[in-house]
Amino acid sequence: MPKENKSPTMADVAREAGVALGTVSRVVNGEPVGKEFREKVNEAIRKLGYRYNPSGRALRTDRTNTVAVIIPNTINPFFSMLVYHINIALEKHNYKMMLCFTEYDRDREPEFIQLAQHNRVDGIIALTYHPSLVIPEGIPFVTIDRFFSSSVPCVSSDNFGGGYLAARKLKELGCTNVAFMRTGSAITNEPSKRRDGFVSACVEMGLPFEVICLEDSEPFEKFEEFLTRHLEHGRMSLDGLFVGTDSLAWKIIRILRKMNVRVPEDVQVIGFDGSRMFGEQEMIVSTIVQPVREIAETCVNTVLTRDFSNVPSLICLPVKYAYGGTTKE
Amino acid sequence: MPKENKSPTMADVAREAGVALGTVSRVVNGEPVGKEFREKVNEAIRKLGYRYNPSGRALRTDRTNTVAVIIPNTINPFFSMLVYHINIALEKHNYKMMLCFTEYDRDREPEFIQLAQHNRVDGIIALTYHPSLVIPEGIPFVTIDRFFSSSVPCVSSDNFGGGYLAARKLKELGCTNVAFMRTGSAITNEPSKRRDGFVSACVEMGLPFEVICLEDSEPFEKFEEFLTRHLEHGRMSLDGLFVGTDSLAWKIIRILRKMNVRVPEDVQVIGFDGSRMFGEQEMIVSTIVQPVREIAETCVNTVLTRDFSNVPSLICLPVKYAYGGTTKE
């Protein structure tokens, strides 16, 4: 009889079913067991409400069924959605998530990697910015939006294609003079390709364009200067903007409105990410939508791949354009 | 010599330091140990890069250093912020978070409680809606925004005070005819008091008011009807709205704008929560701000309280008003 007030163990189940401890373990793990025995064990499990103890299993197998997720925060809706879908995907696989917020502090990235390893996680999914981050070996490691080497799988959306699409869309909507704006170009990562795709399409279509990238250290006011510089007699010489992220697009639009420039009548703006207010249908701005859920699921499936040796090193997921009120319909 | 490619154990440290296993354990756990011994052990720990194995400790102590957080999702910015600050607070205490998304599916709430218990979590923080949810005994359980009984601590913001404040603010801003709007009144929880506080202040000030609450089952169009009903010759008879959440306020404002009613010129709107776009300074709507971080930290501190017998049963945190563009400044 199992002790009151304590969850039953395999030994309790074995006693109840009149079989050996090992047999219970085999049933629990789905290993081949004679039909009669299996039924007896399952009956006892049901009766006692038995569930295996993760700590016991982890101690024995050295697998914790936990994956660490390293990400700046959960405030940006894109990160928030990412974490959301990663957690759901992990749960589906009976895995737990260990959530680590770096707050964009590069130094915390290696610290969390260490912490995760100390906690014996079975894998790590990380969205990082440390310029010379070293990826540990011997543990499945998947990165988001940043390519390290062919031995570290990187999952991202088609950033080049997204930039390309944005340029074509602006042209299609009647723009004749466009610009790309972004911030934080300290490291070269997949999102950097948004610019390349944009430029590539502009050149291809013969669409005049400009590019302004702000380093992390540069003051935000430079964007304001840039925009004012294009203001002639109260009219913008630019009529289309592609902005690196929805978050930045939102800020830019606020500046434009303060300058009495109408969006989308005078200037059309396309962002990147696909952020939605309160998770509703409508986008916050017209944007290139990242397939967040697919990205999350791909990360999870990849990091849980047993044979990590022949996993693709760069997985690129398709994006699409979505109207969000800051372009002409 | 510890095996290559495997993290060192206490036995390795003991061997390295030339002391007994138990001594290492005592040092690691900060129990009194002779100075010389402690130094030898610490030296060995440093040298081998030892960290205790959480599974081993958990198995032995029956404490996992994990707290389950049960919440609908991470899409709503309020939930997102809550999870964010809970995770940070837990990490500070060297605890991990087990995140469970119910998706507002009442049936999943008891399921996750079970799952959490099977995972031997040390406590549960839950934001739930199941009308007859039964709180397990024998495990620290803290709820957010919903009072169950005096033995289950409930953390929430001052919802009554928030409603009261909203009414006073609308009056102060010149409103003469106001209304309260909310949705999802299936269960009575702390947020229900937003209405009570609002009504109370209106009565006190002699401010004419109306109330419209939609059941979960009722179609959203009823709000539209309600608003149209107050439209006379293109002018609203209402000039102030207090809406149950920022999310709903946002939807209401969209309806108003579609009706060619100007916000805040014709109608001023105050929401509840304090949601910010992209985590910036500016609020999405004028709102009653919940102290999310304090709520999160209070939950964590409470759930980790060793002596759960004399913990307060209802902890109410102060709110404040914040301008967000949908009221007159």
Added chain:
DNA sequence: TTGTATGCGTTATCAG
């Protein structure tokens, strides 16, 4: 104060 030994719940090995 320090050392020794046991058991937490599980899986895996080996003998039957």
Added chain:
DNA sequence: CTGATAACGCATACAA
């Protein structure tokens, strides 16, 4: 196919 038993890493009661 099944049963018995050792080992995983740690905390702790007990012995020295």
